[in-house]
Amino acid sequence: xxxxxxxxxxxxxxxxxxxxxxxxxxxxxxxxxxxxxxxxxxxxxxxxxxxxxxxxxxxxxxxxxxxxxxxxxxxxxxxxxxxxxxxxxxxxxxxxxxxxxxxxxxxxxxxxxxxxxxxxxxxxxxxxxxxxxxxxxxxxxxxxxxxxxxxxxxxxxxxxxxxxxxxxxxxxxxxxxxxxxxxxxxxxxx
Numbered sequence: 001x002x003x004x005x006x007x008x009x010x011x012x013x014x015x016x017x018x019x020x021x022x023x024x025x026x027x028x029x030x031x032x033x034x035x036x037x038x039x040x041x042x043x044x045x046x047x048x049x050x051x052x053x054x055x056x057x058x059x060x061x062x063x064x065x066x067x068x069x070x071x072x073x074x075x076x077x078x079x080x081x082x083x084x085x086x087x088x089x090x091x092x093x094x095x096x097x098x099x100x101x102x103x104x105x106x107x108x109x110x111x112x113x114x115x116x117x118x119x120x121x122x123x124x125x126x127x128x129x130x131x132x133x134x135x136x137x138x139x140x141x142x143x144x145x146x147x148x149x150x151x152x153x154x155x156x157x158x159x160x161x162x163x164x165x166x167x168x169x170x171x172x173x174x175x176x177x178x179x180x181x182x183x184x185x186x187x188x189x190x
Contacts, residue, residue, distance in 0.1 A: 060180025101145020
């Protein structure tokens with residue numbers, strides 16, 4: 001007699017790791033990221049994009065775990081060749097190219113900012129502080145990778161990948177801080 005290759009059935013009454021609702025919301029936020037991220041403004045080797053705005057909103061709407069899963073799904077979609085990265089690009093060459101450090105840096109950014117948002121959702125300033133700290137971490141990872149890949153010194157890499165982005169990134173954080181909790185309330189009430 002053949003043994004079953006199916007995974008064991010979870011015990012009765014055990015809670016699934018992700019609910020259907022959570023999976024659906026992860027899919028929606030992955031789609032939002034896939035739609036927003038390709039639209040970018042090229043200002044040098046690192047373009048201005050809306051990727052981090054989508055991540056900030058995902059953190060408010062989904063929480064750290066689900067928002068991180070959503071972003072990982074986005075990275076996988078771009079990695080396999082769907083043009084969802086900035087400038088409608090895709091593939092491993094983009095992910096591991098000069099600006100790929102920022103794409104990878106968004107992961108720890110999401111985790112760090114998400115911890116603050118999950119823990120201090122009612123305190124806007126602590127949520128903003130978490131987004132700032134997470135973004136600084138992303139900047140460090142992305143800038144180090146850019147400097148290495150493009151053979152730039154730190155000053156040139158900072159002016160290419162950080163300095164021009166600070167005002168816009170602060171604006172994106174403020175938008176998420178102002179509207180994220182309201183959207184989250186509406187989603188949880190429905």
